[in-house]
Amino acid sequence: MMDNTLSVGDVARRSGVAVSTLHYYEEKGLIQSLRTQGNQRRYHRSILRRVAIIRIAKQAGISLRIIKSHLEKFPTREVSPSDWQQMSSEWRAMLNERILSLTQLRDKLDSCIGCGCLSLRDCPLRNPEDKLGEEGPGARLLEEEKQN
Amino acid sequence: MMDNTLSVGDVARRSGVAVSTLHYYEEKGLIQSLRTQGNQRRYHRSILRRVAIIRIAKQAGISLRIIKSHLEKFPTREVSPSDWQQMSSEWRAMLNERILSLTQLRDKLDSCIGCGCLSLRDCPLRNPEDKLGEEGPGARLLEEEKQN
């Protein structure tokens, strides 16, 4: 135990994620482990930072697929502060986009609360429907939120 | 066709959602339909407003379960402007919460981009792990985003 590596249970306790989640992240290639003679996982302490990053990104609504693509730049190497700075600034941009789109939606809601107009042709929230008389999707105002 | 009801295909075209989605919403109790002698769905025009509301709410990140609970107040009756006003102001509140939490996360990211501190004990983004030496979950800084 004093070999300064962490078992999966240690990591679970210290990072606050379940053991099954760590298994899952490993299976998906977001983290890696060394194995003992008896095939048990052992982690370097830097795993904690990695898991922290994953959780933060998840909280920001970033999918594991995207998170993985960012982390792949340093599969084994420790994530350095500058690595982290780059990632976090990219995620900041995603967050900003997300915040912007929610804010716009909220503002549209606001204007519609004011006018109670949902039945009117020109309601900015309702545009999609009656606009297209018969054919083709056309420009969709309420487009799917691409979850990526 | 001139009986001013809409078939499922009509609704799909005008609302921009797939027929299978309308079936799904009906199965889940978010919308209702009348049936012809031959068991085909027919909708009143007000279905378009209802579907629009569902899409707007979904875009705001509200689950179908929650949306349904709001819509249940008027299962058959048309959704009036004042119904809509109430719903949208409730959703506005949810949106605001969501925006706030993302904004806070972004700001934390910002401060960490500045200090590159992910390895430091007092990083606001990293608190959860090393804080708990051995036992118990304790106060979690990075708590799960409750998707409801």
Place this chain on the structure above:
DNA sequence: CTAAAACCTCATGTATACTTGAGGTCAATA
């Protein structure tokens, strides 16, 4: 050394929100 706690793999289950496909019926049009 031995028993309990911790681990391992692999399969299956859960929830959300749909889509696709099979096999068959209904309705509008030429």
Place this chain on the structure above:
DNA sequence: TATTGACCTCAAGTATACATGAGGTTTTAG
């Protein structure tokens, strides 16, 4: 009337992100 497009139901599939349980092995503590 006949055909074709639109519909119907029900089962199963898809993607994401894990959790759970079975059956068996490894580690650690006393």
